[in-house]
Amino acid sequence: MTEPRPIPMIDLKAQLEVLRPEIDDAIERVLASTAFVFGPDIRELEREYADFCGTSEACGVANGTDALHLSLRAYGIGPGDEVITVANTFIATGEAILLVGATPVFVDIDADTFTLDPAQLECAITARTKLILPVHLYGHPADMEAIDEIARRYDLPVLEDAAQAHGAEWKGRRAGSLGHAACFSFYPGKNLGAYGDAGMVTSSDADFAARVRQIANHGAGTHRYDNVVLGTNSRLDTLQAAILRVKLRHLERWTEQRRTRAAAYTRALEGIPGVVLPREHADARSAWHLYTIRVPGRDALQAHLRERGIASAVHYPRPIHLQPSMAGARGKEGDLPVSELVSREVLCLPIYPELRDEDIERIASEVRSFVSEGASRR
Numbered sequence: 001m002t003e004p005r006p007i008p009m010i011d012l013k014a015q016l017e018v019l020r021p022e023i024d025d026a027i028e029r030v031l032a033s034t035a036f037v038f039g040p041d042i043r044e045l046e047r048e049y050a051d052f053c054g055t056s057e058a059c060g061v062a063n064g065t066d067a068l069h070l071s072l073r074a075y076g077i078g079p080g081d082e083v084i085t086v087a088n089t090f091i092a093t094g095e096a097i098l099l100v101g102a103t104p105v106f107v108d109i110d111a112d113t114f115t116l117d118p119a120q121l122e123c124a125i126t127a128r129t130k131l132i133l134p135v136h137l138y139g140h141p142a143d144m145e146a147i148d149e150i151a152r153r154y155d156l157p158v159l160e161d162a163a164q165a166h167g168a169e170w171k172g173r174r175a176g177s178l179g180h181a182a183c184f185s186f187y188p189g190k191n192l193g194a195y196g197d198a199g200m201v202t203s204s205d206a207d208f209a210a211r212v213r214q215i216a217n218h219g220a221g222t223h224r225y226d227n228v229v230l231g232t233n234s235r236l237d238t239l240q241a242a243i244l245r246v247k248l249r250h251l252e253r254w255t256e257q258r259r260t261r262a263a264a265y266t267r268a269l270e271g272i273p274g275v276v277l278p279r280e281h282a283d284a285r286s287a288w289h290l291y292t293i294r295v296p297g298r299d300a301l302q303a304h305l306r307e308r309g310i311a312s313a314v315h316y317p318r319p320i321h322l323q324p325s326m327a328g329a330r331g332k333e334g335d336l337p338v339s340e341l342v343s344r345e346v347l348c349l350p351i352y353p354e355l356r357d358e359d360i361e362r363i364a365s366e367v368r369s370f371v372s373e374g375a376s377r378r
């Protein structure tokens with residue numbers, strides 16, 4: 001009997017095969033120009049990505065972590081300040097806050113959407129709060145309307161961590177334009193991924209964007225060697241910008257394909273006892289960066305799938321308030337019951353535009369047989 005085909009978490013080779021001629025042209029153009037730093041593709045990508053998000057500004061930076069870090073610096077956030085965020089996220093969200101010397105204040109999430117629960121937000125606001133930083137986890141936007149209503153009352157800016165949410169929408173408006181500013185990662189596995197590291201900050205506040213640009217370029221003033229604020233080198237490089245411009249042209253189609261795959265998963269997995277499926281809020285258009293189910297005994301299901309050649313991932317096994325590197329935030333077990341429960345149960349199944357219908361059927365039937373084998377053992 002032939003072994004069934006392995007199903008990876010993501011298939012960048014399949015994507016590259018289709019894009020190859022366009023990517024080769026883009027790379028060749030940059031090589032021919034030798035404009036490796038500050039080449040014209042960067043400004044073009046920034047303009048195109050701002051248009052895509054519906055903002056007036058987009059600033060290319062070296063990666064998504066820097067997008068967060070530089071944004072916090074551009075807000076002037078530092079020691080003594082508090083930033084409200086969630087713990088069910090990639091470590092970079094918390095790192096950026098601690099790196100500027102501020103304190104992350106973690107609030108719990110809504111179990112249906114895995115994003116900041118607006119009902120928990122107001123009681124976390126103190127006189128020291130300077131910013132609200134929701135995360136559009138797995139491509140599902142946080143409830144930006146409810147968050148914005150509270151933020152306005154307290155006159156606080158909202159910075160979106162949209163690292164996983166390129167093309168997601170809330171009430172028809174794109175992630176990137178939902179808060180005062182937003183941070184994106186173009187890590188290769190993201191819905192819009194570079195061939196290396198890259199990131200972007202979007203906003204419609206031109207002064208804020210100018211501050212981000214300045215800090216990302218050694219704090220330079222009008223003259224290159226006139227360094228007026230403490231900055232760093234966090235430039236997006238031209239080759240990555242040229243590659244991202246190619247991929248941006250395909251992003252909307254890929255998002256639709258992800259949405260079709262997510263709907264197929266939901267049809268195929270519905271009704272399996274004990275398996276909680278991800279839900280899309282009525283006002284949201286998820287970009288389905290990940291299709292994340294919840295299941296008690298998650299590790300055993302992951303092993304079951306692995307043995308049958310099916311990859312899966314746990315994003316994230318430990319909420320970040322319990323990470324040793326976040327000790328400065330003084331989080332402890334029991335602080336965030338929903339985030340902690342979810343981290344024990346989440347399993348992300350493969351989802352990408354090239355994933356086939358029969359792959360989804362096979363994955364769903366393995367989840368089903370795992371659950372029924374468990375039931376027959378009880």
Ligand SMILES: Cc1ncc(COP(=O)(O)O)c(C=O)c1O
Pocket residue numbers: 063064065066089090092093135161163164184185186187197198199
């Ligand atoms: C939610 C979230 N925030 C921030 C980041 C950081 O982005 P990067 O890896 O490009 O630094 C990521 C990337 O994995 C992420 O998923």
